[in-house]
Amino acid sequence: MTQKDQSTPGSLPGLLEGVRVLDLTHHISGPYCTRLLSTLGAEVIKVERPQTGDPIRGIGRIEPTTEVHGNDGGRRETEIPPYPPLQRGGLAQVAGGGDAVSPWFLYLNSSKKSLTLDLKSARGLEIVKKLAVKAQIVVENFAPGAMDSLGLGYSQLSQLNPALVMTSISNYGQTGPHRDWKALEINLYAAGGLMNITGEEDRPPLKEGAPLAQLGAGQNAFVATMAALMYAEETGQGQHIDLSIAEYATNILENALMQYSYSGVEYSRVGNRGYGRAAWGIYPCGDGHVGIISGPDTNWPEIAKFMEREELADPRFVSRQGRLENADEIDALMLPWLLDHDKVDIFKAGQDHGLGFAYVATMQDILEMEQLTARGYFVELDHPATGPLKYPGPPINLGSNTSPLMKGGSEGDSSGGQHHGWVYRPAPLLGEHTQQTLEELGYDDSEVRSLRDRGIV
Amino acid sequence: MVQDGATGGPPPQALTRYRILDLSRIWAGPYCTKLLADMGAEVVKMESLRVYDSHRGPVAPARGVVSYPDAEPGDEPWNRNGWFNCLHMSKYGVTLELTQDAGRRVFEQLVSISDVLIENFRQGSLERLGYTYDGLRRFRPDLIYVSMPAFGNTGPWKEYLAYGIGQEQLSGMAHMTGYAGDGPMKSGINHGDPITGSHAAGVVLAALRQRRRTGQGRYIDVSQQESAVSLIGADVLAYQVTGQEPQRRGNRSPGFAPHNAYPCAGEDRWVTIAAATGEQWQSLANIIGGDGGGDGLADNPKFATVGDRLENQDELDGIIAAWTRGKEPYPISQELQKSGIPASPVLRGPDLLQDPHFAERGTFVEVDHPKVGPKWYPGIPWKMSVTPGRVRWPSPSLGEHNRQVYGQLLGMAEKDIAGLERDGVIGVKPTGSRII
Numbered sequence: 001m002t003q004k005d006q007s008t009p010g011s012l013p014g015l016l017e018g019v020r021v022l023d024l025t026h027h028i029s030g031p032y033c034t035r036l037l038s039t040l041g042a043e044v045i046k047v048e049r050p051q052t053g054d055p056i057r058g059i060g061r062i063e064p065t066t067e068v069h070g071n072d073g074g075r076r077e078t079e080i081p082p083y084p085p086l087q088r089g090g091l092a093q094v095a096g097g098g099d100a101v102s103p104w105f106l107y108l109n110s111s112k113k114s115l116t117l118d119l120k121s122a123r124g125l126e127i128v129k130k131l132a133v134k135a136q137i138v139v140e141n142f143a144p145g146a147m148d149s150l151g152l153g154y155s156q157l158s159q160l161n162p163a164l165v166m167t168s169i170s171n172y173g174q175t176g177p178h179r180d181w182k183a184l185e186i187n188l189y190a191a192g193g194l195m196n197i198t199g200e201e202d203r204p205p206l207k208e209g210a211p212l213a214q215l216g217a218g219q220n221a222f223v224a225t226m227a228a229l230m231y232a233e234e235t236g237q238g239q240h241i242d243l244s245i246a247e248y249a250t251n252i253l254e255n256a257l258m259q260y261s262y263s264g265v266e267y268s269r270v271g272n273r274g275y276g277r278a279a280w281g282i283y284p285c286g287d288g289h290v291g292i293i294s295g296p297d298t299n300w301p302e303i304a305k306f307m308e309r310e311e312l313a314d315p316r317f318v319s320r321q322g323r324l325e326n327a328d329e330i331d332a333l334m335l336p337w338l339l340d341h342d343k344v345d346i347f348k349a350g351q352d353h354g355l356g357f358a359y360v361a362t363m364q365d366i367l368e369m370e371q372l373t374a375r376g377y378f379v380e381l382d383h384p385a386t387g388p389l390k391y392p393g394p395p396i397n398l399g400s401n402t403s404p405l406m407k408g409g410s411e412g413d414s415s416g417g418q419h420h421g422w423v424y425r426p427a428p429l430l431g432e433h434t435q436q437t438l439e440e441l442g443y444d445d446s447e448v449r450s451l452r453d454r455g456i457v
Numbered sequence: 458m459v460q461d462g463a464t465g466g467p468p469p470q471a472l473t474r475y476r477i478l479d480l481s482r483i484w485a486g487p488y489c490t491k492l493l494a495d496m497g498a499e500v501v502k503m504e505s506l507r508v509y510d511s512h513r514g515p516v517a518p519a520r521g522v523v524s525y526p527d528a529e530p531g532d533e534p535w536n537r538n539g540w541f542n543c544l545h546m547s548k549y550g551v552t553l554e555l556t557q558d559a560g561r562r563v564f565e566q567l568v569s570i571s572d573v574l575i576e577n578f579r580q581g582s583l584e585r586l587g588y589t590y591d592g593l594r595r596f597r598p599d600l601i602y603v604s605m606p607a608f609g610n611t612g613p614w615k616e617y618l619a620y621g622i623g624q625e626q627l628s629g630m631a632h633m634t635g636y637a638g639d640g641p642m643k644s645g646i647n648h649g650d651p652i653t654g655s656h657a658a659g660v661v662l663a664a665l666r667q668r669r670r671t672g673q674g675r676y677i678d679v680s681q682q683e684s685a686v687s688l689i690g691a692d693v694l695a696y697q698v699t700g701q702e703p704q705r706r707g708n709r710s711p712g713f714a715p716h717n718a719y720p721c722a723g724e725d726r727w728v729t730i731a732a733a734t735g736e737q738w739q740s741l742a743n744i745i746g747g748d749g750g751g752d753g754l755a756d757n758p759k760f761a762t763v764g765d766r767l768e769n770q771d772e773l774d775g776i777i778a779a780w781t782r783g784k785e786p787y788p789i790s791q792e793l794q795k796s797g798i799p800a801s802p803v804l805r806g807p808d809l810l811q812d813p814h815f816a817e818r819g820t821f822v823e824v825d826h827p828k829v830g831p832k833w834y835p836g837i838p839w840k841m842s843v844t845p846g847r848v849r850w851p852s853p854s855l856g857e858h859n860r861q862v863y864g865q866l867l868g869m870a871e872k873d874i875a876g877l878e879r880d881g882v883i884g885v886k887p888t889g890s891r892i893i
Binding site for chain 1: 469471472474484488492493496519523524525526527528539540542543544607608609611612613614617618619620622623624626627628629630631632633634635636640641642643644645646648651652655656657658659660662663664665666667669675676677678679680682683684686687688689690691692693694695696697698702703705706707708710712713716717718720727728729731733737790794797798799800801802803804805806807808809810813814815817818820821829832833834835836838839840841842843844
């Protein structure tokens with residue numbers, strides 16, 4: 001387990017230390033983009049609506065299939081049903097109203113600061129513009145046009161700060177006939193072409209459980225933002241980035257689009273079988289599900305050895321095409337052995353014979369996975385509402401600039417090892433950094449009090 | 458080599474001053490360098506004539522394989538595969554054999570002029586060829602080295618291999634995907650690959666930025682699995698708080714109803730509809746009810762609150778499906794969107810290329826590949842107002858830019874390049890193909 005707070009004095013700086021980000025995002029896609037920036041050490045000031053904050057705070061137990069991104073300006077269903085009782089004291093309300101936290105909020109907003117601000121008030125606008133002048137980056141995921149009508153559009157902010165990078169993430173983008181279409185994850189996954197190819201052939205198209213279109217779009221927005229930041233620092237010229245979640249989905253279709261483009265043959269749903277492949281999918285086993293993956297080709301015959309079924313080494317099954325033609329026969333040969341063995345054992349048996357097997361990991365499996373714990377992947381953060389929890393750590397291990405392999409990675413030591421260059425702090429309470437941020441902008445105590453009294457912050 | 462932004466030329470691109478030596482294959486690494494090449498980075502994709510990028514497909518594939526133009530592999534199938542050709546536009550393609558001394562000398566020269574080296578070989582492969590990060594820094598002291606094996610460069614699984622489909626399983630994504638009451642389900646693509654590529658691209662830029670300030674390069678160890686787990690972080694936390702594993706719910710949501718895909722007229726045509734607020738539900742109920750569907754739907758107490766709608770979701774979905782069944786997905790979506798209801802067609806291949814919205818935004822681009830002809834490809838995945846990315850040229854044929862890179866960039870004499878060709882160190886025809 002790693003230390004709780006990499007930002008304590010004496011710890012290593014984040015890779016993006018010194019970069020200031022004005023974060024006008026909410027829900028999922030935008031916050032994932034700014035989470036990558038904040039955990040890399042940028043100072044991310046998240047602007048939240050007074051009293052209620054980011055709507056995703058208020059959803060106590062967010063299941064992975066709950067998408068709340070949309071063009072509805074942060075409105076949310078008020079009749080949300082009660083969530084299951086929470087263990088360990090649950091996600092307590094802390095420090096007054098509007099400070100509820102949810103796993104989604106906690107995860108997506110690590111290492112950020114929270115400033116409450118009423119963007120519809122003149123004083124609120126004045127404050128956010130001051131922040132835009134001091135920031136290198138603004139990220140927002142309001143409905144297209146909302147920033148303009150607030151007086152915070154790129155044309156307005158770039159006059160105040162010509163080097164500013166403004167990244168706008170939206171469902172369908174800032175232009176085009178569907179610009180104003182409302183969408184949740186399911187609609188974006190469908191519009192982006194990914195849903196049609198997921199699921200069983202004779203059943204409805206299926207969405208992913210996790211909101212991967214929104215998260216992936218937020219992640220791509222991080223790439224675009226970094227490129228624009230570098231260009232701005234090199235030339236003094238900022239710019240506006242327009243990133244659409246539906247377009248992210250289309251961009252990762254790969255062969256699902258290409259085979260139609262090249263040969264006119266549509267990609268179809270194949271359930272848990274690999275497309276145009278056999279022995280390439282998810283199978284039941286003794287204690288769950290495993291991934292039987294018949295690659296690399298050359299190693300396939302090895303399977304006969306550890307599954308103790310000589311028939312599996314049949315020359316008819318050696319080529320990809322041969323396996324495809326005999327898919328059912330191969331499945332029938334494997335199944336008894338699979339049902340008699342456990343997932344991790346099957347996974348390792350395959351890997352130890354050079355086959356890229358996998359297994360369907362549950363959340364419990366992930367927390368216990370020997371590879372992740374050996375690499376010190378998880379970060380423990382102690383938020384007042386939850387107590388200490390293990391958070392997934394860096395998506396990329398930065399090592400150091402002097403050593404080929406991170407020091408201590410295998411021992412889980414975070415000091416300059418696995419988490420070098422990344423900074424982890426618990427997600428902020430609502431308005432936790434309002435006072436500090438306003439003071440840094442030059443507001444004195446009485447001004448801050450007055451702003452609070454008027455509900456502006 | 459190509460400088461944009463000169464007077465009268467095309468607009469500038471953000472990353473023209475950075476050179477990436479790209480030894481990566483398949484999808485995760487190539488998606489990383491695609492994003493960088495889209496924005497003008499000079500990406501030199503290096504392949505071996507013996508073991509080229511397997512996305513190019515076999516040397517002698519069966520006819521009728523649909524990732525080739527008109528399902529016809531042709532004389533040079535390795536240059537005509539859509540899988541490969543959608544991921545390498547605007548990159549330079551070179552070949553080089555690192556198993557030969559002459560090839561190693563060229564490689565070392567390439568390293569010396571590159572800002573970033575990226576590879577996603579099986580863990581330790583480059584080291585077995587004699588190249589460690591510290592060793593490579595002799596040729597380029599401030600090199601940024603990105604190594605992205607499946608499970609990272611340390612730990613008990615470091616030598617294990619994984620395909621994108623496996624990463625979806627080992628990251629927890631597959632566990633939470635599937636029809637309600639059924640087992641886990643894989644996606645139609647492999648999310649683990651582009652996710653890792655995108656994470657890596659952003660972090661490479663952050664590392665380049667830091668190098669500009671400190672003068673120091675960096676070793677970047679990418680575990681594709683860790684990158685994928687990063688997308689389900691909220692569920693990892695929720696599990697620790699509640700002790701409950703995520704449930705597979707098909708297309709439904711635990712918080713809203715309706716929330717599903719509904720059948721339309723025609724074969725395998727679907728529309729997605731969701732009502733996330735009471736207001737959206739009322740609008741939807743009025744439209745369906747006004748159309749004679751679900752008698753008195755808007756006033757039916759069975760569907761009054763979101764709790765009621767979640768409880769009676771089977772019946773509700775049946776009513777909505779009865780209304781959508783005879784209709785087309787686009788008109789339904791347009792009608793519902795007019796009333797502010799989240800709805801969209803489930804787009805298929807032809808729909809995507811004909812979609813009016815994507816057409817207006819240039820989401821897909823037509824590119825004329827000399828060995829393929831004009832075809833549609835996914836374009837640049839975002840728009841930048843000052844440095845718009847663009848496709849500068851189609852994906853390279855095997856070794857297409859050998860002369861340009863080795864001659865113009867490294868300054869090698871033509872006779873030396875010809876010598877490398879003669880010795881099989883470089884070339885344009887594969888000498889083998891190990892497809893994985």
